[in-house]
Amino acid sequence: MESSYDLLIDMQPEQRYTGIVHGDYRLGNVLLAPEGRVAAVLDWELCTLGDTLADIGYLMNNWPEAAAGSPTLSVVLAGCPSKQEFLALYTERTGREVRNIEYYQAFQLWRLASICEGVYARFRKKVMGDQKVDLTQFEAQVTYLAEASLDMARRVAG
Numbered sequence: 440m441e442s443s444y445d446l447l448i449d450m451q452p453e454q455r456y457t458g459i460v461h462g463d464y465r466l467g468n469v470l471l472a473p474e475g476r477v478a479a480v481l482d483w484e485l486c487t488l489g490d491t492l493a494d495i496g497y498l499m500n501n502w503p504e505a506a507a508g509s510p511t512l513s514v515v516l517a518g519c520p521s522k523q524e525f526l527a528l529y530t531e532r533t534g535r536e537v538r539n540i541e542y543y544q545a546f547q548l549w550r551l552a553s554i555c556e557g558v559y560a561r562f563r564k565k566v567m568g569d570q571k572v573d574l575t576q577f578e579a580q581v582t583y584l585a586e587a588s589l590d591m592a593r594r595v596a597g
Contacts, residue, residue, distance in 0.1 A: 440556070440585050443549045446592040452539050454490040462486050464494040465501035495529065496543025500551075545591035552584035 461468070462485025472478040502522050520528065526537045559577040561567045 440549070440552060440588075443545070443552075443585060443588040443592050446589070446596055447542070447546055447549060450542060450592075450596055452542055456491045456535055457488065458491045460487050460489040460491055460493050462494075462497075464498050466498075466503070467501075490543075492535075492537065492540065492543045493547065495526075495537060496540055496545075497547040499526075499540060500544050500547050539595075541591060541595045545588050545595055548584050548588035548591060552581055552588060555581045555584060 461480065461483065463482055464480070468480060468482045469477050470479040470481065499522055502525065503519065526540065529535070530537055555577065558567075559574065559581055562570075562572055562574060562577065
C-alpha cells in the first residue's frame with residue numbers, strides 16, 4: 440500500500456476535468472432504458488469533487504470483457520463495446536482526452552484496497568456487529584488489490 444501510494448503521488452497528473460466523481464461508477468450501479476441509454480445512476484454514497492477521470496479509471500477496472508470461449512460472458516456482453524471502443528466513444532462524445540487512464544486505474548485499485556482494509560480492520564476489532572465473515576478472504580482481497588495497484592502503478596511509471 441505504501442509503495443503504491445508513493446508511486447501514485449510521484450506521478451500524479453495535473454487535474455484536468457474537475458467535477459462530481461461518483462466513486463463507485465460501474466455498470467452494476469446504472470439503470471438502462473430499454474433502448475440502452477443510461478436512465479439513472481445509483482449508489483452515490485462515495486461521491487466527491489475531483490478529476491472525473493477517476494470514475495473512468497474505476498469503470499475500466501470493472502469493465503466486463505468476454506473471455507475466449509465463455510458463452511455466459513458473451514451473452515451478458517452482447518452489444519457492449521470493448522474497453523478501447525468505450526474510451527474512444529467517451530473521448531469523441533465528451534471531447535476529453537483519456538491519456539494516463541492507467542494512472543487512474545492504479546489509483547482506484549489502491550483506493551478500493553484502502554476501503555477494504557478499513558472494513559477488514561473494523562471486522563477484526565468486532566465493531567461491525569455480530570456478523571460472521573471469513574477474515575482470511577478479506578485479507579486476501581486487500582492483498583490482491585494492493586498488489587494489483589502496485590503492479591499497474593509500476594507499469595505506468597515505466
